[in-house]
Amino acid sequence: MKLADKTCNEFVNELASKNPVPGGGGAAALVGAIGVALSSMVCNLTTGKKKYAQFEDDIQDILKKAQELQNSLMQMIDEDAENFLPLSKAYGMPKGTEQERKLKEETLEKALKQACEVPIKIVKACYDAIKLHAELVDKGSRLAISDVGVGVQCLRAAIISGQLNIVININSIKDSVYVDRIKKEVMPLVKEGVNLADKVYEKVEQILSR
Numbered sequence: 001m002k003l004a005d006k007t008c009n010e011f012v013n014e015l016a017s018k019n020p021v022p023g024g025g026g027a028a029a030l031v032g033a034i035g036v037a038l039s040s041m042v043c044n045l046t047t048g049k050k051k052y053a054q055f056e057d058d059i060q061d062i063l064k065k066a067q068e069l070q071n072s073l074m075q076m077i078d079e080d081a082e083n084f085l086p087l088s089k090a091y092g093m094p095k096g097t098e099q100e101r102k103l104k105e106e107t108l109e110k111a112l113k114q115a116c117e118v119p120i121k122i123v124k125a126c127y128d129a130i131k132l133h134a135e136l137v138d139k140g141s142r143l144a145i146s147d148v149g150v151g152v153q154c155l156r157a158a159i160i161s162g163q164l165n166i167v168i169n170i171n172s173i174k175d176s177v178y179v180d181r182i183k184k185e186v187m188p189l190v191k192e193g194v195n196l197a198d199k200v201y202e203k204v205e206q207i208l209s210r
């Protein structure tokens with residue numbers, strides 16, 4: 001059974017167990033999916049309202065993108081489990097003899113790179129999703145402004161969590177060309193995403209302050 005098809009209770013209990021998957025990577029994907037689902041929710045609460053008619057086309061665009069990102073992030077829960085399992089197996093390989101040590105080192109290097117793939121996708125998807133909330137904070141129904149805040153905080157947590165899973169893996173990767181390439185690709189997105197999320201959240205707080 002797919003992890004994404006489990007009930008909330010089953011999933012969270014599975015996460016709590018010592019099973020290697022789902023792990024922090026899957027948790028990041030799910031939290032990201034929840035964050036972007038809240039963008040969809042705000043769109044669905046805004047669409048068709050006279051007060052927001054001037055934003056109707058934008059709301060429809062945001063809704064479409066949010067639904068796609070939600071589907072992708074939900075798929076990433078199971079993708080991360082598939083891509084992390086080889087690494088969790090490689091961790092347990094013996095390294096008694098020189099031959100075993102060499103095989104383990106090569107297997108680990110490949111598995112570590114494979115384990116980076118989904119967290120990189122999580123960072124990119126969360127970055128795109130944070131941008132949707134940045135639009136919704138101005139165009140979405142004010143009745144749901146707190147949901148923009150909740151959504152953007154989930155995505156802030158998820159983008160940093162994606163990055164953290166990349167960092168723990170690349171810290172053990174020997175191929176410095178690969179490591180530098182991934183860092184250059186991911187770190188600016190996280191920095192910009194977190195900054196934007198904080199700006200959106202500040203606006204939410206300001207709108208709700210009295």
Ligand SMILES: Nc1nc(=O)c2c([nH]1)NC[C@@H]1CN(c3ccc(C(=O)N[C@@H](CCC(=O)O)C(=O)O)cc3)C=[N+]21
Nearest residue numbers: 018020023024025026080084088115116119165168169
């Ligand atoms: N893409 C990605 N997704 C992750 O979820 C992810 C990751 N990369 N990189 C590393 C962190 C950390 N993490 C662990 C999972 C299991 C054990 C663990 O100890 N597993 C034992 C089982 C524990 C036991 O049975 O006692 C084992 O597999 O043998 C540790 C750490 C997942 N992470």
